[in-house]
Amino acid sequence: MIVTGGEQAIIDSYVDTLWLERGLSDNSLQSYRRDLQQWSGWLVGRGSGVMQCTRADVLAYLGEQHKAGKSPRSIARLLSCLRGFYRYQLREGRLLEDPVADVDAPKLGRPLPKSLSETDVELLLAQPDDDIAVEQRDRAMLELLYATGLRVSELVSLRFSQLGLAQGVVRVTGKGNKERLVPMGEEALHCLEQYLRGGRPQLLADGESDVVFPSRRGQMMTRQTFWYRIKHYALRAGIRAPLSPHTLRHAFATHLVNHGADLRVVQLLLGHSDLSTTQIYTHVARERMQALHREHHPRG
Template identity: 85%
Template sequence: MAQQASDQDQPTIDRYIDALWLEKGLSDNSLQSYRRDLYQWSYWLAQRGSGVLLCGRADALDYLAEQRGQGKSARSTARLLSCLRGFYRYQLREGRLQEDPLANIEAPKLGRPLPKSLSEADVEALLAQPDDDIAIEQRDRAMLELLYAAGLRVSELVSLRFSQLGLEQGVVRVTGKGNKERLVPMGEEALHCLQAYLRGGRPQLLADGESDVVFPSRRGQMMTRQTFWHRVKLYAQRAGIRASISPHTLRHAFATHLVNHGADLRVVQLLLGHSDLSTTQIYTHVARERMQALHRAHHPRG
């Protein structure tokens, strides 16, 4: 239930909301969210005999700590702090305050969200779903195998051309972000599936047509990312995978499983085409969480 601002604070808060609408043109939903946060702040202060223009730094610290204690996430608390900061900067600008009660209060560290991945068993189940006797599913199997074996971005996969394949060497040459090229090994299973598809399913899909795209659509054109995403969802349902997955989930699984098996982080960085090692380091956190989960599940004192 929304809490009401104190009588002394409500005009001050409403003026600020009006200013937000005039100066920034925020949506009604955003304005209501700001108003709700500020009304709740005012209500809490009123219980302490204070108000939004009377409070101090200690009040703000206590309030934020209480919000975290009630189970609010670091992200929600950071958003609340941002709302309050904007409010007090406006009051300083308008000359209603001499000091900012939120000065030098740091926002909680959010960290980077861990990428969604799949277990190795889930990946095996997913890759086993396409039927090699159906041309379009043979294509899909080759795509899934290559996506997982080489850690490609879905845009790199659907736009793959014959000139990028090194079938004799078992590698694929990929042009990633920033037009940076990288050579990535396919692995034996992906190479085997790809060669079988090139001999069988692909000629059936093209029906005597021509295309330089390795994985054409039914119409012989480059497949869209959305189309492939729907194909992945189809096989995930068949495999009984309940988690929401996308083609990018297989790229994350590729990196996570490499790190789990001891691959050097800089090698994973090169394979993924990350320009900065810090981007790749997220997978060390994924591996650490997996180890902790295994320890909790199997150690007698976990």
């Protein structure tokens, strides 16, 4: 699409302002410039221009983007670009009316967290070898992570003072400095006690550490190191599903909801301050039920 000299000057002036006022990177500036050039070229093809367009033009353009297969997120980003451009023109007194003012952004929908099936989790947890100290540690970490839904950062920083072995609970201080008690479950507790008696003393040798799951050097493990260990066992188990550092946390919540757990209980266990954050797992459970219905119902 061709952009005329006058239109290009208007776009360049706005992009220069973005650089001066917001200090955006070259990539961001080029992205704004490209979106506005495409918008301008489309308008020129309709006998209009960026300073003459109407709300109807904006709606028509966004409609064409949708038909072309652009995602709601891409369209929302484009609309945000246009909104900033026209607010700037109004501020500079070059326009009397904003053609984007009453145009609503598309609903994005919250992305579903990556999770694993219960079978995949069982496969993953079965990979570490209890006869190897470091793998016994990893087994205890994986079991505890899946049993409690801790954040990876909460797991690797766990101290002995946070363990209630007699009660079978772990005390965690999460985001916003909020404390919560989470039950471990029998299997995780068994693996943890086995590791504390065997693998951990071997890892530390004669050293000391208050960290429950130290590295080979007796220091607190990094999140990145544990993430690497998860990927290592997933590869060993033949799991091809996409993973994230919080895969087992999401599996913990998803499987609880799938088995009928109350959403507010899951909220407390995860340490979410707002129930709306936890409600994403109802969508995950609904998708699971729909998939099962399609697979097993004769008219699915």
